[in-house]
Amino acid sequence: SGSARSWLAEEVGRAYLGLGMLEAAEEMFHFMDPGRGDTQLNQVEFYRMDEEEGVAFLKREGGLTRTRGHGARRLARAGLLSEARNSLASLQAFARTRTDTRAQRDNDIALKLTRGGIALAEGNAEEAIPLLQEGVALLRNSGSSAYFRCAESLANAWEQQGNLGRALQT
Numbered sequence: 001s002g003s004a005r006s007w008l009a010e011e012v013g014r015a016y017l018g019l020g021m022l023e024a025a026e027e028m029f030h031f032m033d034p035g036r037g038d039t040q041l042n043q044v045e046f047y048r049m050d051e052e053e054g055v056a057f058l059k060r061e062g063g064l065t066r067t068r069g070h071g072a073r074r075l076a077r078a079g080l081l082s083e084a085r086n087s088l089a090s091l092q093a094f095a096r097t098r099t100d101t102r103a104q105r106d107n108d109i110a111l112k113l114t115r116g117g118i119a120l121a122e123g124n125a126e127e128a129i130p131l132l133q134e135g136v137a138l139l140r141n142s143g144s145s146a147y148f149r150c151a152e153s154l155a156n157a158w159e160q161q162g163n164l165g166r167a168l169q170t
Contacts, residue, residue, distance in 0.1 A: 003033070005031065006036060006037075010037070010040060013027075013029045014144060015144075017040070017043060019148060022044050025044055026044045029044065072087035072088045072114045073113060073114055073117040075087055076117045076118045076120070076121035079121065081121060084118050088114050109138050109139065112131045112134055113146065116129075116131030116153065116154075120153055123160070128153070128157045129157045129158070132150055132153050133154060136151050
């Protein structure tokens, strides 16, 4: 069916996006239902920006989204730490409103990844590593782009600590 094809295209596209394979991701997102793939295509364009353009975009768009921490982590990666902390505070407030078990688990993961991403951006690899390790463990079988970005951040944290072996292993 069309919705199943759209869902599969989105999942495969997100995996490509997480791996940095932007052309392949874009191709998959074009297979999605009209209008539904626009958000994903915007993410492809974001990743194509150079650092200066990306920072300007994040400032203009408020981090893209407050849901599930993606915006806060992008702000932290761009070096916009004050904005990232504000976005984290919004995410924490949102998480307190969630009542079902799955939503709480997803928010818990997002909060840990976001705290880890901010700690890493602040140069505090010692604080970032356990948070990111837990995120990698929880997301390992998800195949999500969040897993790949988290693993990349964990590798960067190990590298900051001077542990190249662990960075390569990650």
